[in-house]
Amino acid sequence: MALHPVLGKLVSKRVVLASASPRRQEILTNVGLRFEVVPSWFKETLEKSSFAAPYEYAVETAKQKALEVANRMHVKHLRTPDVVIGADTIVSVDEQILEKPVDKQDAYRMLSRLNGKEHSVFTGVAIIHCHCKDNQLEMEITDFYEETKVKFSELSEELLWEYIHSGEPMDKAGGYGIQALGGMLVEYVHGDFLNVVGFPLNHFCKKLAELYYPPPKHNVQHKKYDSIPSVDTFENLSDGESESSNFTEHKVASKLDSSGMDSSGAVYTSGKSSAIRTGLTSASKLPSKILELIDGFRASKALFVASKLKIFDHLKDKGPVKAVDIANDVGTSVCGTERLLDACASLGLLEKTPQGYSNTDSANTFLTSDGKYSLHGYIIHSNDHLWPLFTNLESAVKEGSRQNHRAFGKKADDLFKDYYHSPEVKQRFMAAMHSIAHLTARDVATAFDLSRFKSACDLGGCTGALAHELVQVYPNLKVTVFDLPEVIANISYFQPSGQHTAPVTFVSGDFFKDNLPEADLYILSRVLHDWPDEKIHVLLSKISAVCRPGLNVEKIV
Numbered sequence: 001m002a003l004h005p006v007l008g009k010l011v012s013k014r015v016v017l018a019s020a021s022p023r024r025q026e027i028l029t030n031v032g033l034r035f036e037v038v039p040s041w042f043k044e045t046l047e048k049s050s051f052a053a054p055y056e057y058a059v060e061t062a063k064q065k066a067l068e069v070a071n072r073m074h075v076k077h078l079r080t081p082d083v084v085i086g087a088d089t090i091v092s093v094d095e096q097i098l099e100k101p102v103d104k105q106d107a108y109r110m111l112s113r114l115n116g117k118e119h120s121v122f123t124g125v126a127i128i129h130c131h132c133k134d135n136q137l138e139m140e141i142t143d144f145y146e147e148t149k150v151k152f153s154e155l156s157e158e159l160l161w162e163y164i165h166s167g168e169p170m171d172k173a174g175g176y177g178i179q180a181l182g183g184m185l186v187e188y189v190h191g192d193f194l195n196v197v198g199f200p201l202n203h204f205c206k207k208l209a210e211l212y213y214p215p216p217k218h219n220v221q222h223k224k225y226d227s228i229p230s231v232d233t234f235e236n237l238s239d240g241e242s243e244s245s246n247f248t249e250h251k252v253a254s255k256l257d258s259s260g261m262d263s264s265g266a267v268y269t270s271g272k273s274s275a276i277r278t279g280l281t282s283a284s285k286l287p288s289k290i291l292e293l294i295d296g297f298r299a300s301k302a303l304f305v306a307s308k309l310k311i312f313d314h315l316k317d318k319g320p321v322k323a324v325d326i327a328n329d330v331g332t333s334v335c336g337t338e339r340l341l342d343a344c345a346s347l348g349l350l351e352k353t354p355q356g357y358s359n360t361d362s363a364n365t366f367l368t369s370d371g372k373y374s375l376h377g378y379i380i381h382s383n384d385h386l387w388p389l390f391t392n393l394e395s396a397v398k399e400g401s402r403q404n405h406r407a408f409g410k411k412a413d414d415l416f417k418d419y420y421h422s423p424e425v426k427q428r429f430m431a432a433m434h435s436i437a438h439l440t441a442r443d444v445a446t447a448f449d450l451s452r453f454k455s456a457c458d459l460g461g462c463t464g465a466l467a468h469e470l471v472q473v474y475p476n477l478k479v480t481v482f483d484l485p486e487v488i489a490n491i492s493y494f495q496p497s498g499q500h501t502a503p504v505t506f507v508s509g510d511f512f513k514d515n516l517p518e519a520d521l522y523i524l525s526r527v528l529h530d531w532p533d534e535k536i537h538v539l540l541s542k543i544s545a546v547c548r549p550g551l552n553v554e555k556i557v
């Protein structure tokens with residue numbers, strides 16, 4: 001098992017960890033995996049006696065946790081993940097299953113049972129690969145478990161109670177945390193330590209290796225390329241076995257070459273030939289992740305340009321259209337348009353058939369400019385605003401300053417004021433903030449339990465996309481959106497239709513200068529990252545001053 005390629009297989013995928021466990025998040029983050037955390041709402045109430053062995057209970061619970069998240073994301077959030085990982089850790093002693101203690105007495109009961117004895121810690125893991133076909137969620141489930149044996153020393157009553165009063169046992173299976181104070185209770189550990197902490201990393205990597213690099217079938221005739229295929233992935237060329245994998249790999253690159261417009265697939269050609277030249281062995285395969293990083297900007301720019309030319313709008317609700325017809329309608333060159341369309345098809349944004357090009361389902365949903373979940377505004381903002389700024393990243397790092405002057409010929413200070421002088425730029429910025437906030441609002445609103453709050457103020461809440469979602473999720477919550485007068489004056493276009501009584505109010509002002517509206521909860525979403533430390537300090541101090549004792553500040557950045 002080569003570590004890097006195994007985890008590299010997940011790099012281009014939308015990976016979701018269906019767990020609130022900070023330990024699991026840390027273990028996976030530490031090995032460089034990028035993932036989204038969506039805690040599962042599945043209640044751990046399966047009937048234990050219906051399982052023949054304790055580990056079967058852990059595996060089934062892990063599976064149910066992951067399934068709940070996969071389904072919720074697909075149905076409620078309209079965002080189908082590629083891979084969902086669920087896990088469940090239990091402690092088993094004398095064939096009994098111990099989960100997290102409900103109170104101190106329960107913790108005492110558990111720790112007393114473990115005292116002076118060996119027990120098993122089982123973590124069940126489920127890896128679900130999801131595909132969306134005709135709006136139906138299709139899933140392939142892989143599960144496994146890992147067992148670690150742990151022995152406690154003989155511990156005195158006094159020590160057990162001291163440990164319980166530390167508070168550590170409460171959110172941990174069996175009522176102890178081996179990674180912290182609980183480590184002092186343990187005489188030996190046989191097996192994977194991380195399995196006890198909540199995630200059997202080694203077994204997980206082996207499972208991924210099995211999934212993505214199944215052993216070669218010797219009687220299978222491997223396809224031989226006479227020439228380099230015109231559309232392909234790094235993985236296909238670097239991994240001998242990936243053809244036989246059950247899992248569809250994301251296409252990570254287009255046909256654009258270094259000049260941006262050649263269809264020869266030059267990257268792959270050189271990649272493969274250099275592998276042959278230098279005789280890279282299977283142990284030193286192509287550095288796919290690095291190559292993806294090198295080429296990633298091409299994929300982004302292909303998407304940006306197709307969006308800017310409104311190609312996805314053009315193809316909406318139509319059958320396949322030929323490149324020449326699209327070029328004529330859009331007013332672009334035929335050869336350039338065809339290459340851009342091919343790039344979009346290889347990126348999975350369009351479908352290409354002999355009859356022409358058509359939108360994929362996700363292009364219809366997210367890339368057309370007028371859809372309910374359109375990301376068009378955010379894409380245009382990324383192209384027109386963020387792209388020029390990132391082009392100056394090197395200067396930003398060298399100088400330690402914002403680069404608006406280089407990118408736009410304007411001072412970085414009062415950036416927002418500059419924005420609002422141009423109606424077109426203002427509209428673009430608001431559309432960008434609206435589209436990303438609207439799409440993610442449900443996840444943000446449900447990531448925290450905000451039911452105890454009666455009022456909230458979304459500082460810099462722009463069009464109110466998050467506010468409207470919050471009042472849907474928490475009917476007793478009243479939300480005030482506080483933003484600059486120039487923003488509030490233009491929100492009507494973005495308001496949801498048919499919601500007249502929803503308790504969202506808009507107040508204009510400058511959060512650096514004016515008094516903040518009173519609220520139990522202050523939300524800062526996509527705000528703090530924009531300001532230097534001194535300004536953040538001003539803002540947070542103001543919030544701190546208006547917060548009343550006993551109420552909370554929740555920060556959603």
Ligand SMILES: Cc1cn([C@H]2C[C@H](O)[C@@H](COP(=O)(O)OP(=O)(O)OP(=O)(O)O)O2)c(=O)[nH]c1=O
Nearest residue numbers: 019020021088089172173176177178196197198
């Ligand atoms: C035995 C032991 C468990 N644990 C933790 C790992 C798990 O987080 C927890 C067991 O509870 P789980 O139900 O497996 O997980 P969780 O509730 O923390 O998160 P979620 O259900 O959202 O996935 O106990 C330790 O951190 N250290 C230990 O030594």
